[in-house]
Amino acid sequence: MTDQPAHPSLAGLSCPIPLTDYPSVQLAHGGGGRLSQMLIEGLFLEAFDNPVLELLHDGAILQVDGARLAFSTDSFVISPLFFPGGDIGSLAVHGTVNDVAMCGGRPVAMSTGYILEEGFPMEDLWRITRSMEEASREASVSVVTGDTKVVDRGKGDGVYINTTGIGVIPAGVEISPRRARPGDLVVLSGAIAVHGIAIMSVREGLEFETQLESDSANLYPMVASVLERAGERVHVLRDPTRGGVASALNEIAGKAGVGIRLDERSIPIGEEVRGACEILGLDPLYVANEGKCLAIVDREAGEEVVEAMRGHATGGAAAIVGEIVEEHPGKVLLRSRIGGMRVVDMLSGEQLPRIC
Amino acid sequence: MKFVDEYRDEADAVRFIEAMRGLPTRSWNLMEICGGQTHTIIKSGIDRLLPPEINMVHGPGCPVCVTPLELIDRAIAIARRPEVIFTSFGDMLRVPGSSADLLSVKADGGDVRMVYSPLDALTLAHANPGKQVVFFAVGFETTAPANAMAVWRAAQEEVENFSILCSHVLVPPAMEALLGAPDNLVQGFLAAGHVCSVMGYWEYEPIAERYRIPIVVTGFEPLDLLQGTYMTLRALEEGRWGVENQYARSVTREGNVPAQQLMEKVFQVVDRPWRGIGPIPMSGYALRAELSRFDAERRFEVGDISAQESPECIAGEILKGLKKPHECSAFGTRCTPERPLGAPMVSSEGACAAYYHYGRIEELISRDAAQAAERHD
Amino acid sequence: MCLGVRGKVIQIDPDPLGMHMGKVSFGGITKEVCLAYTPEVEVGEYVIVHVGFAISTVDEEEAARVFEFLREMNELDELDVPQPATAPSEDAPGSGEVAAP
Numbered sequence: 110m111t112d113q114p115a116h117p118s119l120a121g122l123s124c125p126i127p128l129t130d131y132p133s134v135q136l137a138h139g140g141g142g143r144l145s146q147m148l149i150e151g152l153f154l155e156a157f158d159n160p161v162l163e164l165l166h167d168g169a170i171l172q173v174d175g176a177r178l179a180f181s182t183d184s185f186v187i188s189p190l191f192f193p194g195g196d197i198g199s200l201a202v203h204g205t206v207n208d209v210a211m212c213g214g215r216p217v218a219m220s221t222g223y224i225l226e227e228g229f230p231m232e233d234l235w236r237i238t239r240s241m242e243e244a245s246r247e248a249s250v251s252v253v254t255g256d257t258k259v260v261d262r263g264k265g266d267g268v269y270i271n272t273t274g275i276g277v278i279p280a281g282v283e284i285s286p287r288r289a290r291p292g293d294l295v296v297l298s299g300a301i302a303v304h305g306i307a308i309m310s311v312r313e314g315l316e317f318e319t320q321l322e323s324d325s326a327n328l329y330p331m332v333a334s335v336l337e338r339a340g341e342r343v344h345v346l347r348d349p350t351r352g353g354v355a356s357a358l359n360e361i362a363g364k365a366g367v368g369i370r371l372d373e374r375s376i377p378i379g380e381e382v383r384g385a386c387e388i389l390g391l392d393p394l395y396v397a398n399e400g401k402c403l404a405i406v407d408r409e410a411g412e413e414v415v416e417a418m419r420g421h422a423t424g425g426a427a428a429i430v431g432e433i434v435e436e437h438p439g440k441v442l443l444r445s446r447i448g449g450m451r452v453v454d455m456l457s458g459e460q461l462p463r464i465c
Numbered sequence: 466m467k468f469v470d471e472y473r474d475e476a477d478a479v480r481f482i483e484a485m486r487g488l489p490t491r492s493w494n495l496m497e498i499c500g501g502q503t504h505t506i507i508k509s510g511i512d513r514l515l516p517p518e519i520n521m522v523h524g525p526g527c528p529v530c531v532t533p534l535e536l537i538d539r540a541i542a543i544a545r546r547p548e549v550i551f552t553s554f555g556d557m558l559r560v561p562g563s564s565a566d567l568l569s570v571k572a573d574g575g576d577v578r579m580v581y582s583p584l585d586a587l588t589l590a591h592a593n594p595g596k597q598v599v600f601f602a603v604g605f606e607t608t609a610p611a612n613a614m615a616v617w618r619a620a621q622e623e624v625e626n627f628s629i630l631c632s633h634v635l636v637p638p639a640m641e642a643l644l645g646a647p648d649n650l651v652q653g654f655l656a657a658g659h660v661c662s663v664m665g666y667w668e669y670e671p672i673a674e675r676y677r678i679p680i681v682v683t684g685f686e687p688l689d690l691l692q693g694t695y696m697t698l699r700a701l702e703e704g705r706w707g708v709e710n711q712y713a714r715s716v717t718r719e720g721n722v723p724a725q726q727l728m729e730k731v732f733q734v735v736d737r738p739w740r741g742i743g744p745i746p747m748s749g750y751a752l753r754a755e756l757s758r759f760d761a762e763r764r765f766e767v768g769d770i771s772a773q774e775s776p777e778c779i780a781g782e783i784l785k786g787l788k789k790p791h792e793c794s795a796f797g798t799r800c801t802p803e804r805p806l807g808a809p810m811v812s813s814e815g816a817c818a819a820y821y822h823y824g825r826i827e828e829l830i831s832r833d834a835a836q837a838a839e840r841h842d
Numbered sequence: 843m844c845l846g847v848r849g850k851v852i853q854i855d856p857d858p859l860g861m862h863m864g865k866v867s868f869g870g871i872t873k874e875v876c877l878a879y880t881p882e883v884e885v886g887e888y889v890i891v892h893v894g895f896a897i898s899t900v901d902e903e904e905a906a907r908v909f910e911f912l913r914e915m916n917e918l919d920e921l922d923v924p925q926p927a928t929a930p931s932e933d934a935p936g937s938g939e940v941a942a943p
Contacts, residue, residue, distance in 0.1 A: 135572065143803070321871075374475075384869030387469075387847045388891070389581075390555070447478035447687045449510020451823040468848045468888055468900055477912055484915055501845055554893070582894025584876065607846070610879055611895045618861065659846040662890060662898040685846070692908055714905035715846075715890050715898045724879040724897065 142352050142395075142456025146360070165364070166286055167211040167347060170278065177278040179214025181205060184271040190233065192311050194304075194322030197270055198240035200399060203325050204350070205274035206248045210329040211346040211402070213284040213336060214276030216248060221272045222256040226265035237268065248327040250274070281340045288344035289365040294411035295431040298331065298402040298424040299324070300377040301354055305396035306385045321381055326400035331421040335404060338417040342407035349403055352456050355394040357403055358431075358441045359455045369441040371431035371453065394443075395456055405433060468714075472686030473509075481691035482514050485698055489518035493701050494650045494786060495694065496643070498636055499657035500527035500814025501685050507823040509687045515694065522651060522786030523816035525639055528604045529556045530808040530815040531739045532632045534772035537562040540601055540630055541570055542767035549765075550576045550593060552586040553601035556812050561805060563772050583615035583629075590619070590627035599761045602629040607659040609633055609750060610724035613731035616752065616759050628761040631751055634737055636660050637668045638748035643785055644676045650786055653697040655683040655690070658712040665720025669708045677706040684712035731756060741780030741808035775800075778807030783816050790817040797821060846890040848900055849875070851883055866891060 137144040154162065161169050168181030185201045195203075201221065209216040221241065225234065245252050278284075303324040310321050328348065336343060345365075349357035354376075362369045378393055386393045400423055406414050411429050418424030441453040497503065503523045506512050512521055525531050541562045544551035551567065558567045558579060571577040576596075580586050586600035602612040612629060619627040636657060643649060656669055661682045673680045679700035683693030693711040700706065710716055730753070737749025752760045777795045782788040790796050790809070800806040802818050809817035849866035854877060856862050862877040866889060873894075880889055880896040889896035 133572070136568065381870035384847075384849075384867075384871040388849075388868050388871065388873065390845045445509040445687075446473045447475050447509050447511070447514075447691075449512075449514050449687075451508055451510045454822045467850075468905060472908065477909070480912055480915060582876075584894055607892055607897065610897065611876075611893045614861070614876065614878060614895070621859070659890065659892060659897065662846070688908055692911065711908075713907060714901045721879055721897055723881060727879075 140352060140456060142356055145352070146455070164285065164287070165360075166284075167208040168214070168274075170212050170214075170284075177214075179209045179212035179276040179278055180274075181208035181212065182271065182273040183208055184269060186266060186269050187308070188266055189308075189311050190237065190267055192323055193307050193320045195325040195399075196237055196240050197268065198237035199244040200323075200325050201270040201272045202241050202244035202248065202250070203327050203399060205272040206245075206250055207328045207348045207402075209274045209276035210332040211284070211348055212276070212278060213282035213332075213343075213346065214278045215333070216250045216274055216276040216329055218251050218253045219245065219272050219274040220254045220256075221252055221270060223258070224265055224269040224271075225257065225259045226267055227259055227262040229265075229267050234268065237270075244327070248329060279336075282336050282343070283341050284343065284346050286345050286347075286361050286364040289361055289367050289405045289433050290344070291367060291433050291435040292408050293344060293405050293433040294408055294429050295358070295369060295371070295433065296404040296406060296411060296414050296418070297354065297377065297428060297430045298328075298404070298418045299400075299426040300379045300382065301349075301398055301401065302378065302382045302386060302391075302393035302396035303401075304399040305353070306382050306389075306391075308397075309389065310385070321385070324398060324400035326423050328400065328402050328423055331418055331424045332402065334417040334420055335414050338413050339406060339410040342410040343404055343414070344407070345403070345405035347403045349398050349401060351397050353393070353395040353397060354403065355392075355441065355453045356456055359439075359453070361403075361405065362441055363439045365433075366438045368434040368437040368439070369431055370434050371441065371443045373443055373446050375428050375430045377426040377428050377430075394453060408432075469686065472684070472688040474688065477688055478514075478691055481688070481695050485519070485691075485695055486516050488698055488702055489516055490702060492518040492520060493652050493698065494520045494522055495653045495655065495697055496522040496524045496651040496786060497655040497657075497683070497690075498524040498526040498639065499655075499660070499685075500529075500812070501659070502526065502655060502657065502683065502690060503814050503816065503819050505685055505687060505690055507819045509690075511687060511690055511694075519694065519698065520786070521694070523819065524643065524651075524786070525739060525742060525784040525808075526605075526657065527809075527812055527814040527816075528608075528632070528634055529560060529812035531634055531741060532557075532560070532603055533738045533740050534563060534774060535770050536630070536632055537566075538770045538772050539762065539767055541565055541567060542770065543599055543630065543761060543765045544570045544575050544577050545573075546597075546765065548595075548597050550578060550589055550596050550598045551601070552578050552580045552589060552598060554581075554603065555579050556814075557601050557603055560811050583612050584618075587615050587619055587624065587627055590624050591622075594626060596626060597764075598627050599765075600627070600629045601632070603632045605634055605636060605657065605660050606664045606728075607657075607662070609728050609732065610663055610721070613724075613728045616731050616756055617727060619759060620756060625758075628759045628764050629752070630761040633732070633750035634739065635734070635748050635750070637672060638745050639739065639742070640669075640672055642742065642745045642748075644672070644678065646785065648785065648787060651678075653678060653701050654680045655693045655697060656680050656708075658682060658684040658689070658716060661710075661712065661716045661720065663721050663724050665718050666708050666710060666716065667718050667720075673707050679706050680708045682708065682710045682712050682716050684715065740774075741778075741784050743781075775806040780808040783809050790820040793817070846892045846897060848888050849873075849891050850888050851877070851885050851896075854883070854885060864896075866896070 138148045168179050171178045183204045185197050187197050190197045206216045307321040307323040347357045358369050415427045418427035443453050567577050590598035666682050669680045679697050681693045681696045732750035733753050734747050735751040736746045738744045779793050805811045809815040849868040852867050853865040864877040865872050866875040875891050876895045880899050883899050888900035890898045
């Protein structure tokens, strides 16, 4: 029997991420910032090199026998499992439905995989599952297939959930991070940093008396209205989850090779969230959102898109927050409230609250 | 938000900027020693709005950055102990020691927790009688009252499983050390508003007198910094020295007396090494002898710690304003916030880190372009 | 140093052991804060909070001074006279030539 050669493209390949730099995975590799980018581009892309993946959008857009499908996956490892405004279940559904919507797709079906830790209370599992059922029903998406695994006690955080969604992209919709071009406007569907702060408010060691609810929501109906109104004039859609608005825009600027200018005065933010960020020393631009959407659109479509968003509860505070420019490609700049200018850099590691 | 939004008004900011524009008859070097002020200046882009004659130097105002490497290694060694719950403010968690940082100790299974107040650490000690709770007490005078209270309460409540690792530093001795150095360039100071809320500003009067230098106690909102800078500039142009108080809404000359009284009971003034500068006499706090049982350095024997600073780091020159971060050969390449070589890159308020993240737009653009070109080669 | 955030005192709980605690609101978020260092503070007043402790009260009168200063600057500008003297402080600044670097 002849020896099978090792897969040619992986033969002799050592880990592309210099082991001297990061011999082991750090929390920051999942944070949505520079290190995440490094892991994805430096390690995964090196192995899975293909033109669809290269786009590194929220989901993949596939041409299958004449139809265009949006295909996306997301895993949820959140702690605490239950938080004001939702739980890991509703988050898992909204997260994947939104990722499909960010490709311009109408979500049709999803799968869900559970990794359960031995000892996890059945009552909680039922609560989470009911929550997922409710969320998927509201989104008109069926959970059509799934998988369950159980790991030893201590090897999981109660439950991890993976959801994968599939949707259909109608004609006249062309979403791609590379479509952002100078002159386009950046539209944000509402107030930032709500989810991240709501989560922090429940985490150990941090107690706020006022209940801030996560903004986790199904964005598809709002996105559908936007696409109906503006069609091809919508160039990029992105939901700014981990790493916040700053990270999402940095990624887009990088991929499209354009610069982005934001105006601090236009960025919607709630009083309480602002107060919380002040006390915690967090920059709201880097805090996670779960029910917000960025849209980069043709300049003359800006107002229409804002209007379309405002027609939905999820887009009540929609506003134009910036524009795409030719200068400083790959960089996001912010005009501060007092007229100064600063760079909104990519997150280095996990954003940690500061005291200084 | 009251007492916040008014101080961020653009029209008023412009007013100060315009007033400053025509004023300087020569160039001046101003220094602020406060990480919070560095943060506001760069986040609001104030440094780019000031007249070019004003050179704003970001002094050693970040207590995280000036914490000696050896103490960070000590903290890491203590945190690694299985019986310890190591608590700290967020800023310190990512500061690298010689070979690890507190976050990686956590990744390896150590119990390292972030707290927002030293009282949270005390609460943890109450709740975990079988564990040793250690709190990393880092800060300027602003944080000392809080840390003093935690130790005081621990003593009163007889909480024996609580201790602090103390790295408190004081501003006036640092100012004197900077002003007294033969290569000093600084001609005017913005004093840290919250340090002065606690300590008052009477300590600065003899310094202003001795060095004939204007010192303006300044707040943290953009308008505060603009007004503070304006006042300092006016004083310099008019040849005046002395202490003025821009942040009068929070600062009085004598400061917070109840806070000072408790600090007096808990701490004594000692010599301290400042990372990037060197030892400065009588520039820090340590626990008083009668409370030394709460000193984590005494409680935990961690053996010899010898920490090696990178020879490439020019922190001393940066902190004194003799060089700007981008003038360092390692800036942005071998020395980045992810992999800092020295003090000013270590926390986001450090001069080099602040510069790296927010400032010098043109530099960042050309650096990224160069790196992109490299990748495509 | 240092992150001091202004908040409004909405509740005071005198502590039998002398460590007064209270609830402070920061734009709607309320948090428990130690008020031991601002023993005279009353509900409705504003404080500066740092790591869970109020370190000073915000003097409303003084708070307005920044804007009075600005107003004076504006008025004098219109009259085209030299700028106003610097904001008042409790001790008179010295005079004479500033030492050259």
